[in-house]
Amino acid sequence: MGIPHEEQVFEKVVLELSVHNHPGVMSHVCGLFARRAFNVEGILCMPVDAGHESRIWLLVRNDTRLAQMISQVEKLEDVIGVAQRGADRRVFEQLEAFFQ
Amino acid sequence: MHLSGAQLIVRLLEQQGIRLVSGIPGGPALPLYDALAQSMQIRHVLARHEQGAGFIAQGMARVSGHAAVCLASSGPGATNLVTAIADAKLDSIPLVCITAQVPSAMIGTDAFQEVDTYGISIPITKHNWLVRDVRDLLTIIPEAFRIAESGRPGPVWIDIPKDVLTASIDVAVLPLPGLRRAAPELNLDLLGRAAELINAAKTPVLYLGGGVIAANAGAAVTALAEQAGLPATMTLMALGAMPVDHPLSLGMLGMHGARYTNYALEEADLLVVLGARFDDRAIGNADKFCPKAAIIHIDIDMAELGKIRRPDVAIQGDVAAAVEALRSLVQANPRTQWCERVAELKRQHPLALPHVEDPCSHYGLVHAVAAELDDEAVIVTDVGQHQMWVAQAYPFRRSRQWLTSGGLGTMGFGLPASIGASLAQPERTVVCFSGDGSLKMNIQEMDTAVEEGVNVKVIVMDNQSLGLVHQQQDMFYGKRIFAADYKRHTNFQKIAEGFGMQVFDLDASPDPRATLRSALKAKGPCLVHCSIDVQQKVFPMVPPGAANTEMIGG
Ligand SMILES: Cc1ncc(C[n+]2csc(CCOP(=O)(O)OP(=O)(O)O)c2C)c(N)n1
Numbered sequence: 261m262g263i264p265h266e267e268q269v270f271e272k273v274v275l276e277l278s279v280h281n282h283p284g285v286m287s288h289v290c291g292l293f294a295r296r297a298f299n300v301e302g303i304l305c306m307p308v309d310a311g312h313e314s315r316i317w318l319l320v321r322n323d324t325r326l327a328q329m330i331s332q333v334e335k336l337e338d339v340i341g342v343a344q345r346g347a348d349r350r351v352f353e354q355l356e357a358f359f360q
Numbered sequence: 361m362h363l364s365g366a367q368l369i370v371r372l373l374e375q376q377g378i379r380l381v382s383g384i385p386g387g388p389a390l391p392l393y394d395a396l397a398q399s400m401q402i403r404h405v406l407a408r409h410e411q412g413a414g415f416i417a418q419g420m421a422r423v424s425g426h427a428a429v430c431l432a433s434s435g436p437g438a439t440n441l442v443t444a445i446a447d448a449k450l451d452s453i454p455l456v457c458i459t460a461q462v463p464s465a466m467i468g469t470d471a472f473q474e475v476d477t478y479g480i481s482i483p484i485t486k487h488n489w490l491v492r493d494v495r496d497l498l499t500i501i502p503e504a505f506r507i508a509e510s511g512r513p514g515p516v517w518i519d520i521p522k523d524v525l526t527a528s529i530d531v532a533v534l535p536l537p538g539l540r541r542a543a544p545e546l547n548l549d550l551l552g553r554a555a556e557l558i559n560a561a562k563t564p565v566l567y568l569g570g571g572v573i574a575a576n577a578g579a580a581v582t583a584l585a586e587q588a589g590l591p592a593t594m595t596l597m598a599l600g601a602m603p604v605d606h607p608l609s610l611g612m613l614g615m616h617g618a619r620y621t622n623y624a625l626e627e628a629d630l631l632v633v634l635g636a637r638f639d640d641r642a643i644g645n646a647d648k649f650c651p652k653a654a655i656i657h658i659d660i661d662m663a664e665l666g667k668i669r670r671p672d673v674a675i676q677g678d679v680a681a682a683v684e685a686l687r688s689l690v691q692a693n694p695r696t697q698w699c700e701r702v703a704e705l706k707r708q709h710p711l712a713l714p715h716v717e718d719p720c721s722h723y724g725l726v727h728a729v730a731a732e733l734d735d736e737a738v739i740v741t742d743v744g745q746h747q748m749w750v751a752q753a754y755p756f757r758r759s760r761q762w763l764t765s766g767g768l769g770t771m772g773f774g775l776p777a778s779i780g781a782s783l784a785q786p787e788r789t790v791v792c793f794s795g796d797g798s799l800k801m802n803i804q805e806m807d808t809a810v811e812e813g814v815n816v817k818v819i820v821m822d823n824q825s826l827g828l829v830h831q832q833q834d835m836f837y838g839k840r841i842f843a844a845d846y847k848r849h850t851n852f853q854k855i856a857e858g859f860g861m862q863v864f865d866l867d868a869s870p871d872p873r874a875t876l877r878s879a880l881k882a883k884g885p886c887l888v889h890c891s892i893d894v895q896q897k898v899f900p901m902v903p904p905g906a907a908n909t910e911m912i913g914g
Contacts, residue, residue, distance in 0.1 A: 284478060284490065291482050331663035337487040337507060 270321040272301070274352075277316040277333065278340040281307050285338045289316060292336065298329050302352045313340065319352050361532075365494040366395035366525040369458070372501040374401045376537045378429055380783055382407050382416040386433025387473065389460035391525035405783060405812060408804035410437050412776040414444020415802070417455050419780020422763045423738060423788075425576065427454035427508040428780070434461050435473030438519070439480065443770055446484040448515040450767025451597065452574060454508040455515035457485075463523040464492065477519040486514035494527035502538030510541035512661040513574055543660060543678035546685055554632075554656045554673045555689035558588055561630035561654075563698045565610065566590045569642075570597030570766065571635015571659055577680035578602065578759040581634060584683050589695030590632065591702045593621055595642045596751055597766045598635070603757035610702070611711070614642040615902045616748045619709035622900075622908040624702050625650050633657040635679045638668035639767070648907035658682045712899065712914050713753055719872045722746070722896045725821065726753040728873055729791060732880050735761060737789045738781045742774035742798030745827040748898040750793045772801030775818060779805060782814035789815055789880060796822040796850060806859035809885040816885045818861075820852055823894040831897050835912070836904075845894070856887035866890040 279285045286305065293300045302319035320326065326344075333342050363371065369392060373381070382405040385393040396404055407413035410432045420428035432441050438459040448455045462471040478490040487507050489500050497520075504516045558564060572581055578601040585592050585608045592602050593610040602609050610621045625631075631653040636642070643649040646668055657664070657671035658679055665674040675682055715721035719728035726749055739754055740763045741747040747764060756762050763781060765773040778792040799820050809816050823830075829844040853863045862882055867890065869875040879888045900914030 284482075287479060287482055295483055328663065328667055331665075335661075335663055 270323045271346075272319055273322045273326070274345040275318040275320055275330065275333070276343045276345055277318065279314050279316055280338045280340065281311055281314040282338070285314065286316075288336050288338055289318075289333070292332060293318075293329070296329065296332060298325060302355070304351065317351070362528060362530055364391065364395065364525065365497060365520070365527050365529065366391040367398075368494070368497050368529060368531065369501060369520075369525075370395045370399050370402065371534060372497070372537075373429060374399060375534060376502070376505050377426075378402055380405060380420060381429040381431055382413040382780070383431025384410050384413060384433065384437060386435075386437050386460070388462055388522040388525075389431065389433040389437070391522065392431065392458070392460060392520075405808065407776065408807050409802065410440035411444050411772065412802050412805040412808065414441045414455070414457070415447070415773055415776035416780035416783070416805075416808070417457075418444060418448055418453050418773075419740070419763065419777035419782075420784040421448075421453050421455055421780075422777065423760050423781045423784050425574070425760070427456050427505050427513075428784075429456045429458065432457075432459045433473070434459065434477070435475050438477040439475060442480060442484065443768075445481065445515045445517065447765050447768040447770045447773065449484050449486070451765065452513050452570060453515065454513035456504045456508055457515060457517045459517070459519050460525065461490070461519045461521040464521040465523070467521065477517070481517040481519070484515070485517045488517040489519065491518060491520045491524050494524050494529045497524070498531070498535050502535050504538065506538035506541060509539075511543070512571070543681060544676055546677045546682055547675060548685075550673055550675045551682065551685050552689060554658075554675065555686055557630055557654055557656055557673060558590070558632065558686070559691050559693070563627050563701070564588075564590050564630035564632060564695075565625055565628040565653075566592035567613070567631050567633045567636050568592055568594045568598040568601045569634065569636025570595065571679050572598050572601040573759050575635060575660070575679040576759065577635070577683055580680050580683040580687070582606065584687050584690065587687060587692050588690045589693050589699055591624060591699065593617070593625065595636055595639065595766075596764060599751060600756040600759045600761045604755055605757070608699070612751055614644065614908065616752060616898050616900065617908070618711035618752070619900055619911055619914055620702075620705040620711075622902070622911060623705050623709055626909050627701070628653040630654050630656070633659075633671070634683065635659055637664045643668075644902045644906060644908035648909075711752060716753070719876065720866050720890055722749045722821065722892050723753045725819065725866075725890055725892075726750050726793070728876055729819065729880070730755055732877050733789060733791070737761070737791060738763065738778075738785070740764070740774050740778040740781060740790060740792045742792070742794040743769045743771045744795040744798055745823075745831060745896070745898050746793050746795045746821040748828075752898075771795075771798040774798060775802050775809070775816070776805045778816040778818070779809050779812065779814050782816050783812065786815065789817065791880070792816055792818045794818055794820050795827060796820055796824060796846070796852070797826045799852070800850070803855065806856060806861055806885070806887075810860040813884045815883075817880055817888060818886070819888045819890065821890060821892045822852065823892040823896075824849055825894045827892075827894065828898070830894060835897075835901075852887060852889050862886035864888045
């Protein structure tokens with residue numbers, strides 16, 4: 261999935277999605293990335309707002325197709341908003357320790 | 361009011377303006393069917409295969425522009441719908457598909473006729489639901505119509521467990537019907553820049569896609585073209601947006617476009633892309649398409665802007681509104697020099713229509729049918745050579761005159777989509793050009809056509825072959841024809857008679873034009889059979905991966 265043409269190193273970014281919290285949302289989001297051959301390297305998901313919404317963090321590569329991918333994500337009816345973050349990746353780095 | 365879930369659905373469909381639905385019942389769907397039977401407003405058309413039901417709904421939606429409804433039961437009923445829904449997704453056709461599911465308590469137990477309809481429908485719909493509570497129907501049903509018709513239209517899918525259909529609910533007032541959301545506001549600065557580019561261009565071309573039809577923008581686009589001297593080419597999905605015999609029409613572009621069309625595009629210094637998505641069949645090799653042209657891209661779907669080619673000006677919005685706004689900003693200009701150059705290309709490289717004078721030949725039959733009809737008729741096709749011959753040769757002059765499976769290219773589309781078109785607009789004659797391969801894919805719907813008495817004329821162009829595959833093997837696989845010819849001839853006339861359809865055979869007719877005329881004038885559905893030479897090709901043809909200017913033949 262999502263193999264870059266050259267052995268290029270891409271900066272990693274975090275996409276922060278606010279979504280309606282119901283079963284099926286993760287299928288919509290993950291299916292979209294898989295279907296459009298865009299690699300997701302890490303996923304975090306937690307309910308917020310007393311469980312009405314969820315926040316999904318996706319660790320992805322900032323390659324040339326990212327803007328297109330964000331446009332596609334924004335079209336999902338259950339996605340309330342998408343923000344692109346660069347620096348907040350620490351949480352993924354800290355998690356790595358748990359996965360050793 | 362005290363209602364069951366099923367009765368509530370019927371009430372919500374009624375107030376949504378639905379008068380016709382198509383489907384096939386089954387166990388978990390029976391509560392819904394029982395409620396439907398009580399409706400004084402909604403007529404149910406029983407298809408003979410759920411794919412047929414899906415395409416009947418598509419036919420209704422494609423001629424009307426409004427969301428149409430199809431129904432199926434759980435398990436195989438739902439999976440049989442998949443192809444028709446995927447087809448609607450790729451061609452942006454608004455559908456509301458409703459399936460029944462096993463009772464909630466049995467979901468996840470591999471119950472009889474349980475499939476993960478929700479999971480299956482995610483990638484082929486705009487949105488989908490598994491209804492978990494009868495109260496949710498009050499929001500989901502109107503929302504389904506709103507989503508299907510808003511923005512870029514498309515199919516939505518509602519899967520409803522049997523216990524939700526039978527559950528009871530007290531409803532004080534019904535929610536309002538779901539209506540199309542207003543399009544996003546146009547960016548006037550960007551429109552101004554687009555107008556400047558158009559005003560400065562020497563050799564601009566309009567590239568019209570299915571979005572022009574969806575937005576009912578044909579007349580506005582034609583007016584813009586006339587005002588600014590803009591020749592216009594159309595994708596397969598946009599045929600009819602501008603009359604093909606309009607002096608500014610460049611006809612269809614792409615893989616089977618005319619030589620003059622693809623050559624004119626090569627000379628374009630500006631491409632104004634309206635409701636089109638740079639599909640590979642339309643543009644060929646993307647890097648070599650319109651190499652000299654700046655690009656203005658206008659589309660309701662933000663995600664299409666920049667997906668394949670980076671535009672110089674990208675505008676999200678309703679195409680009709682955007683074009684109307686452009687008309688007040690663009691200078692009147694006959695652009696005589698460019699239009700003369702285009703006319704010269706048309707003279708030098710016209711579309712070749714071999715044997716067109718013979719009504720029993722591929723192009724000749726298309727012209728012979730057109731000669732008997734006016735623009736009020738609806739022309740439908742299946743998928744294959746016959747589809748391309750009709751696209752190339754039929755004189756389309758009206759939006760929604762032409763229904764074809766473009767994005768998915770689904771054989772079997774033609775007959776059920778024709779039935780749906782005719783049910784929605786019974787005053788029109790509907791002609792379905794089909795191939796012998798495609799017709800076999802939903803031939804059971806002849807039964808539906810006869811039962812409903814629809815005004816559908818099926819014209820089977822019988823080359824005893826999967827012609828388009830035959831053509832590819834002949835041209836690109838060393839003439840090794842494999843799994844493309846039918847070894848036995850099928851007697852379509854007998855099959856049609858078996859279903860109770862009237863039959864006309866052009867092969868046996870001393871006067872094929874007269875026979876065709878009687879067929880098109882006959883009341884109700886009929887089959888017109890005509891043998892076609894299997895060696896005939898669709899030309900010109902852009903080989904896969906080549907630039908549009910590297911055409912073979914024609
Ligand atoms: C459901 C489906 N299966 C396979 C194909 C691949 N395919 C494209 S055209 C074609 C042959 C069509 O044959 P026919 O309907 O007889 O039309 P002809 O090309 O002979 O005019 C095939 C098999 C398809 N488009 N759709």
